[in-house]
Amino acid sequence: MKYSILPDSRGYYGQFGGKFVPETLMFALKELEEAYRDAQKDEDFQQKLNQLLNDYVGRPTPLYLAAKLTEQCGGAQVLLKREDLAHTGAHKINNAIGQGLLAVRMGKRRVIAETGAGQHGVAVATVCALFGLECVVYMGAEDIRRQSMNVFRMELLGADVHSVDSGSRTLKDAVNEAVRDWVTNVETTYYLLGSSVGPHPYPMLVRDFQSVIGRETREQILSSHGRLPDYIVACVGGGSNSIGIFFPFIDDEDVKLIGVEAEGQGVASGKHSASLSAGSPGVLHGAHSYLLQDDNGQISETHSIAPGLDYPGVSPEHSYYKDTGRVSYVTVNDREALEAFKLLTTTEGIIPALESAHAIAHVTRLAPELSRDTLVVVNLSGRGDKDLGIVNEVLTDE
């Protein structure tokens, strides 16, 4: 089966995706899709994008054989795709640069964005500084508290950070508020969505701009090992870093793809963010996808130690891969993520983002079961500086 042709013309991946938005935005989504299709065919646009990815973001990011972590796990060879080394410290910049160029191309001078951990917000604020665009970032009040350093970074970069006090005061509510802004200012404003969620064409756009991660990984491993990896592991919140590394391998059925969701304090506790593993299909933020909801269709509050995974929805494309079985989805809880955070820090001298630590945690379970000649690639989607406050809080409590 060939997966890479999706989505279809209506923005669907099987039964997932679509455009469930107020009428006000239907025109804007169509305009965005047309602008994107044009840009894809425009060599000048592609060249500008590639040059910025190389010279500004610092791509390609290395594919690093983590020898000490491999030794520690005692099984498969573990390779880290070092998105933590990208400018601003996470993979989010890949998409922000791509969509930022699109905003400029469309003549929109005002950019809005939502952010959870603050990594996407920082990436957008960075791109807006670079391109001279006005920038407004919506962020849940709870996340502002947890990630104050990123708030400061965004403000230094010239962004206006709006605190969102409604609902659970996290990423979901920040998206609601960004959409309300967009509905009001749609004629002048570009909504720079940061994850592979939302109405079509956003999941496709974000996936395409993030696929540079997987394309590089493919080239790098073919050059270093002469073959494709056996496993690729990445964390899944909304699903952008995982779809970015998975997609260029999606039609290579021998490459096993594993998405790691946040189990928080355990699925049974209700305090988790495992939309695919423990959710059901529904419509949130413009797309039909798996989500966490109650019996009445109200969206559930979520929890994860990693703010970037703390979201009740997930990419429609991941929803489709779950149902078709192309990708396996597993969960890692707060405690396991924290252990993996410490492990990578002490064995490799790399402090990972708590989001990425979820992927590392799964690898510490997976690799020991596998033989030495097995290749496991992990997407190290971001660095952990932003999480030092959270980790310090937890360690102090203990």
Next chain:
Amino acid sequence: MSRIDTVFSQPKRKALVAYVTVGYPTVKSTLEIVPMLAECGCDIVELGIPFSDPLADGATIQEASFQALQAGVTPRTCLEVAEQIRRKTDVPLAFMTYYNPVLRYGLEAFCTACARAGVEGLIVPDLPPDESVDLDGAAQNHGLDLIFLLTPTSNNERIRLVVEKSRGFVYVVSLLGVTGARDSLPAGLGDFIGRIRNETAKPLCVGFGISTPDQAKQVGQLADGIIVGSRLVQLIRDDKLPYEKVTSFVRGLRLVLDK
């Protein structure tokens, strides 16, 4: 002809459509207020089923939805409320809610329950006609009017699509933005309504941002009806039996529309 169609079959009468969030501030207040709205001259009442993530709503309806959910209001509660209201008044009722609660209930089951409760219409602001095939099928099976929205960003192609699919009336969103009272009407409203009028003879009701008799009067001259929501919800929040603030507001609107 549906009960909503009947409203628009009276020549010269401008329709007054009222929105209330079910269960705000209490279920009891919703049961008391809706029949009074009908007595004071409302022609259609929209019953809002609260949703956790009302992204087309401004602060007033967000807060009302949040409080209603905190008090335990569910789609089932809303169906029961509609059924009880139906025993007291024959004013046409339409549910206004987001797509996920309807989807979760089950499209066919929800439409069956609506018809049984005496609800005649459905308004789902995050469900454009492009995504509505399934719900529309279920609604038609049960004689429900599925009412779609048009906004100032709708081009002529979208206007044609929406007016073709919309039954009962077409919900014309007056402005770019979310629900909520505004000080003045948006410029260009007349032209926008004119663009829609060129494509359809279906009734057009204008909502979002209408909060004063003066605004109601102006819009009444342009369209077939007006929709008031946030302002009414604010009054309901601060009022109690015999609801003098609410009823005098509604009577005032009726008066200017009838002039």
